[in-house]
Amino acid sequence: xxxxxxxxxxxxDMRNLIIESATQLFLKHGYDKTSIRNIADDIEYSPATIYLxxxxxxxxxYVIHENAFELLNKELRKNExxxxxxxxxxxxxxxxxxxxxxxxxxxxxMFIMRAPLSQIxxxxxxxxxxxxxxxxxxxxxxxxxxxxxxxxxxxxxxxSVWSFVHGLVSLYVRERMCVFPLSDDLxxxxxxxxxxxxxxxxxT
Amino acid sequence: xxxxxxxxxxxxDMRNLIIESATQLFLKHGYDKTSIRNIADDIEYSPATIYLxxxxxxxxxYVIHENAFELLNKELRKNExxxxxxxxxxxxxxxxxxxxxxxxxxxxxMFIMRAPLSQIxxxxxxxxxxxxxxxxxxxxxxxxxxxxxxxxxxxxxxxSVWSFVHGLVSLYVRERMCVFPLSDDLxxxxxxxxxxxxxxxxxT
DNA sequence: TGTTTTTACTAAACACTGTTTAGTATATTT
DNA sequence: AAATATACTAAACAGTGTTTAGTAAAAACA
Numbered sequence: 457x458x459x460x461x462x463x464x465x466x467x468x469d470m471r472n473l474i475i476e477s478a479t480q481l482f483l484k485h486g487y488d489k490t491s492i493r494n495i496a497d498d499i500e501y502s503p504a505t506i507y508l509x510x511x512x513x514x515x516x517x518y519v520i521h522e523n524a525f526e527l528l529n530k531e532l533r534k535n536e537x538x539x540x541x542x543x544x545x546x547x548x549x550x551x552x553x554x555x556x557x558x559x560x561x562x563x564x565x566m567f568i569m570r571a572p573l574s575q576i577x578x579x580x581x582x583x584x585x586x587x588x589x590x591x592x593x594x595x596x597x598x599x600x601x602x603x604x605x606x607x608x609x610x611x612x613x614x615x616s617v618w619s620f621v622h623g624l625v626s627l628y629v630r631e632r633m634c635v636f637p638l639s640d641d642l643x644x645x646x647x648x649x650x651x652x653x654x655x656x657x658x659x660t
Numbered sequence: 661x662x663x664x665x666x667x668x669x670x671x672x673d674m675r676n677l678i679i680e681s682a683t684q685l686f687l688k689h690g691y692d693k694t695s696i697r698n699i700a701d702d703i704e705y706s707p708a709t710i711y712l713x714x715x716x717x718x719x720x721x722y723v724i725h726e727n728a729f730e731l732l733n734k735e736l737r738k739n740e741x742x743x744x745x746x747x748x749x750x751x752x753x754x755x756x757x758x759x760x761x762x763x764x765x766x767x768x769x770m771f772i773m774r775a776p777l778s779q780i781x782x783x784x785x786x787x788x789x790x791x792x793x794x795x796x797x798x799x800x801x802x803x804x805x806x807x808x809x810x811x812x813x814x815x816x817x818x819x820s821v822w823s824f825v826h827g828l829v830s831l832y833v834r835e836r837m838c839v840f841p842l843s844d845d846l847x848x849x850x851x852x853x854x855x856x857x858x859x860x861x862x863x864t
Numbered sequence: 865t866g867t868t869t870t871t872a873c874t875a876a877a878c879a880c881t882g883t884t885t886a887g888t889a890t891a892t893t894t
Numbered sequence: 895a896a897a898t899a900t901a902c903t904a905a906a907c908a909g910t911g912t913t914t915a916g917t918a919a920a921a922a923c924a
Contacts, residue, residue: 502903589839616854623827635793650820657861706874
């Protein structure tokens with residue numbers, strides 16, 4: 457029965473088609489303005505068809521959110537090449553910040569919006585998040601073992617580092633940094649400088 | 661012509677009535693589930709009436725956002741009593757965090773959601789934000805003058821401290837701290853511990 | 865006072881949204 | 895060839911923010 461396999465393939469193709477259209481519309485117009493009807497129009501199917509492939513709108517954006525994490529994780533792991541654990545931690549921080557500033561809509565979906573996580577609520581785990589966060593924790597563990605940073609609980613430090621960078625980029629992404637009377641370019645520089653300053657005071 | 665004054669009073673009363681109802685509904689059910697029709701039902705007027713007193717939904721939530729800032733600022737200024745500038749900074753940080761954890765919906769509106777700031781876009785300034793942030797900057801300035809913290813640019817430090825605490829509470833409020841397999845109580849404790857740890861490494 | 869104007873309000877509509885239901889062709893299996 | 899299963903959609907449901915046109919009551923004017 458090769459027919460069943462073909463049907464399975466076709467089902468996956470249709471899912472991909474929907475995700476591709478949704479991703480493109482999302483990156484162009486944002487979450488709120490990407491409606492099921494817009495996606496349906498774009499792929500030239502009726503809105504109801506989309507519900508044969510996805511439970512609801514949030515499930516679509518959960519998949520996009522997972523793709524975005526794959527992208528971020530790929531970027532983060534590039535720092536694996538850095539020998540010194542502290543330099544690696546710095547690299548990870550800068551990569552994370554760069555990702556957020558270059559892909560603000562993805563970042564929003566991954567770490568700010570409630571939508572994609574409605575998929576997880578009670579039951580599943582937030583694997584994508586745990587994976588990215590785990591890498592930070594590991595690296596901090598290495599820094600602690602080699603006494604490259606001031607001693608503290610590994611998880612507390614991981615939470616701190618993550619929160620620090622997230623704080624900077626999320627205030628920027630959601631336009632709260634306007635309290636600084638600075639040009640956008642100078643502001644971005646200052647975000648990076650803040651990170652450097654934080655790393656320097658973490659150092660032993 | 662005392663009539664004009666009465667009319668003015670009545671107009672303000674109606675605005676207050678709408679804000680009170682909206683605030684109550686917002687704190688009970690959240691932003692998305694607080695619709696103009698819900699508010700109208702609650703105050704026993706037609707939905708169209710609300711538009712005679714507010715330009716749009718965002719203007720209503722901008723006022724609520726301002727009230728929330730008044731509340732936060734009042735709390736923050738209580739730290740004025742603390743003599744030592746560094747202790748005062750710590751107090752401000754803890755007060756900010758406490759406010760966010762006790763009023764997550766207000767915090768969301770003030771520092772995460774896009775809605776209330778749509779009111780500001782091009783033209784006005786975000787006065788409420790600048791006021792709260794200014795107080796942090798001032799205190800950090802005092803810390804620097806008295807050499808209580810490691811030297812760095814005043815604004816860079818203010819941005820850092822704010823971002824650090826915002827990072828912690830916003831990841832918590834938007835449920836990204838679930839990467840930690842901890843109970844809610846332990847998690848909250850860890851947020852405060854993170855802040856203490858950060859303050860300790862800022863110290864000279 | 866009576867007439868005109870202004871004010872306060874609303875019913876209904878517009879243009880959307882996510883989602884569900886019922887029904888129809890087409891493809892597959894028996 | 896007949897029966898069944900699959901893929902799809904038109905239309906509806908229940909909601910959203912917002913606007914328009916029209917109506918009573920209040921205020922101003924004569």
